[in-house]
Amino acid sequence: MxxxxxxxxxxxxxxxxxxxxxxxxxxxxxxxxxxxxxxxxxxxxxxxxxxxxxxxxxxxxxxxxxxxxxxxxxxxxxxxxxxxxxxxxxxxxxxxxxxxxxxxxxxxxxxxxxAHNSANRQGFNQKDTIYLVTPDRFANGDPSNDSVSGLQDKANRSAPGGRHGGDIQGLIDQLDYISSTGFTQIWSMPLLENAMDDHSYHGYAITDFYEIDPRYGTNSQYRQFSHQAGDEGVGIIMDMVLNHIGSNHPWMEDMPAKNWINHDGQFSPTTHRRESLHDPHGVQADQQAFSDGWFVPSMPDLNQRNPYLANYLIQNAIWWVEYANLSGIRVDTYSYSDKAFLSDWTARLTSEYPNLNIVGEEWTTNPVITAYWQAGSYRADNYASSLPSVMDFPLQDTLVNALKDKETWGTGLVSLYNLLAGDFIYGDPYNLVIFGDNHDMSRIYTQLEESYPLWDMAMTFLLTSRGIPQVYYGTEILMANPDSDDHGIIRSDFPGGWQGDKVNAFTQKGLSDEQRQAYNRIKSLLALRKDHPVVATGKFTHFAPADGIYVYFRTNDAGEGAMVILNKNNEVASVALSRFEPVLKRFSTAVGWQDKQSLSVKNAKVDVAPQSATVWLLQ
Missing domain, CATH: 2.60.40.10 (Immunoglobulins)
Known part of the structure; x- marks a missing residue:
């Protein structure tokens, strides 16, 4: 033992x-x-x-x-x-x-x-933009903890799957970069102890639920990070894992109960068939094959039907919210945990913290399955869910295809319109977390074949559409993973995070002109969201795309509004505004966000640059 x-x-x-x-x-x-x-x-x-x-x-x-x-x-x-x-x-x-x-x-x-008023803490919401970070690959603020005695996986920056040395001190050191760019929330991949033999940097094979991995820092340092981020106006979202542990967790040698780990502690793979949980014609055996199966042998699957384990996980989440003053939680592999447990877990967290936001990862491009988990959505089986938010994978997939596919009656921008037209299935589509990429998929710049105009349209859409946008670190400088889908390559080091780096994105030293252009575009869009909150929080209204043009609006009851025009064509498009009179009738003038051009919305036409996204503020 x-x-x-x-x-x-x-x-x-x-x-x-x-x-x-x-x-x-x-x-x-x-x-x-x-x-x-x-x-x-x-x-x-x-x-x-x-x-x-x-x-x-x-x-x-x-x-x-x-x-x-x-x-x-x-x-x-x-x-x-x-x-x-x-x-x-x-x-x-x-x-x-x-x-x-x-x-x-x-x-x-x-x-x-x-802490005073802790129960009423405000979680992340539509006003926010989330910056997702792979901490081992962002900034190495303390080289002395790159390798730690007693932990097998040592620093090896040359290995894509090795530990590269990024840490909490690096995050603290770069808080000014994150906040000055305009991000208001930081979601870091897990920072808890991962005493695994290799590939421990990603953090999802936890071996201690109450201790920060010493290669990242300490518990008190994580709390310091949260407090200093708060001083910068930035909230902290913790990445939590309820479904599994790392195979080197002490429980694997001494389980509190025989049924603590699914399949008697022996590897049996999950089917990944999440559809079985929702199938009205299905059988329980298929559901259990999905929920009780393990991802890989190194990630034993927890049995949350054990009430003591369920309590442990619930209290652990509450403890970190309270201890580290969190503004939110992101739950890894959400649907793989026991359904009844997830109902209890979300109910307990939202009861303790009514305004805390929690987003679950349900990786499916089927919006019906995504919507199932969000509080307020219709569910035929009357399942009780208090989960406020879900990652909008359907929108991510559709956005990429909408920008890349040829414009036809049924493909291109119309697919984006069609998906959003189905938002009625969600309890609250405005509270979904939307994104172009994350740590588990190719970077958005790579997905869009390294086309800057398509990248610009994607980022403009994500930062002006309904939902809460999340941007993966490095997206702002066009980080890419050409010719490789290796996660270690996707999660490459942020340039400038290590002493001696020839390129420093924190200061823009060594960046290409296009990278600087991308950074300034992101920074400007984030400033737009802050200076004109209607862009982030207003009612979303869109019109069916036509001839490669997609127009949508954000408006509020205070008489504020914004109009966004996506032009996928390779030439300038002249857009008649008369079609949008149902929304524009409340306004008299449209002012170009960037060029400050002012025009009357009555019977006007707008010339839109090819392959571009333009924003107009309505008055």
Whole structure:
């Protein structure tokens, strides 16, 4: 059995362990490592891990620390304590663990004072633009932690799948770049410990749910990052993994319960047939083959039907929101977890934090399946979901094809129009996260065959359409992955993030003219969203594309508006505005966002440059 790791978290060492005189070498590891007074739910379940602790009795020196139940499962090294926190005040509480009248362990458990108005924190929303970062590949702020003793996967910047050294300090160092560009949220791929033998940089094979990987930094440094980002007006979205763990997680050598891992802890691959969850003609066996199967042997699939594991994952999410002052959560491989658990998980999180935004990854191009998970959507099976947002993969796929395909009656821009016309299936289409690419697919510049005009149209659309836009790091400087779909290449190092880099995108040193043009375009669009919020939050109204021209509007009740014209043609197009009178009748003048050209919207025509996206502010 792996030696129990005695943890003194960087969260100000909230858990202190006192050894007994019986000669026990390892003290108890308690999860969550601390909690807070006055949380919405008055229940807390502690997982205690220590040699031979199962079957212990637990006593507390303070009567306000009310223990409802103490449980042992299959492992002799785990104990679960259900606590009624309704009367708990901030402070340290002494826990004593005994067997047959003999004290085995004692520990102090800390209940902290909750931050003011924490429950009402505002999550990310339509006003925001999310910057997605692969932290290992963004900026190396602290070279001293590139390789860490005791962790097998060492720094090797020359290997696409190796660790390159990017870290939390690098993110802190570049907060000014991110905020000055105009991004208002940062979603980082997972930063938790991944004690895997190789390819640990991506972060999705977690081996400790409560500890930042030391090659990235510490818990306290992550909290510092969140606080400093907040000072810059930037929120932090944490990437959470509920479906699986890394095969080097201590649970794989000592499971708290026999059914902790699906398929008895033995690899059995998922079918990836997410359709089985929604099939009215389907069978349960197909559903379980999807949900209970593993991605790969190195990612054991968690069984969230076990109520103790479900509680562990729910409390872990709440703990990080509270500890690191998060503005949102992105949930990896959302639909692969147990459906009933997902219902409970989202209900508990949104009950604790009514305004927190949570976006689930459901990688399908079928909008019916995407919509199923969002709160407020119609579901034939009456499934209860409190998930506020979903990644809009259908829009990503359609946008690329709409820009690349030939303009015909049924292809090209009309496919984008057709998809958006189906938004009625969503509980809230304006709260979907929209994007051109992410860390698991070719970069948008590559997908669009490195055509700058098509890239410009795609980014303009994403930053002026309905939904919450997400931009992958490097998109603003046209990072690409030509001739390779290797994830390590897609997630290449951001130039300038390492000492000695010949190109520095943070200062624009060494960038090509086209890269500078792209950066300035993104920065200008983000400034447009900030200076004219109607572009980001207004009602979306569009007209069916015709002759390679697609026109849509963002308007609000305050009399503000914006008109966006996409011209896919290879020549200048003259667009008569009379067709758009149902929207334009509220306005008298259109002013070009960039050229400041002003014209009357009555019976006017607008000349639009070839292969371009233009924005007009309406007055």
């Amino acid at each position: 792996r030696t129990t790791r005695l943890r003194f978290p960087a969260c100000l060492a909230t858990l202190s362990v006192v050894f007994s005189a019986q000669g026990v070498e390892s003290g108890p590891q308690i999860s969550p490592p601390n909690w807070w007074a006055n949380m919405g739910a008055s229940t807390l379940q502690l997982m205690v891990h220590a040699p031979d602790i199962a079957g212990s009795t637990v006593s507390v020196g303070d009567s306000t620390f009310k223990i409802d139940k103490v449980s042992s499962l299959d492992s002799k090294n785990y104990l679960f304590i259900d606590v009624d926190t309704s009367d708990l005040m901030p402070g340290d509480y002494a826990l004593t663990f005994s067997k047959q009248g003999k004290q085995l362990y004692s520990a102090l458990y800390t209940i902290e004072k909750r």
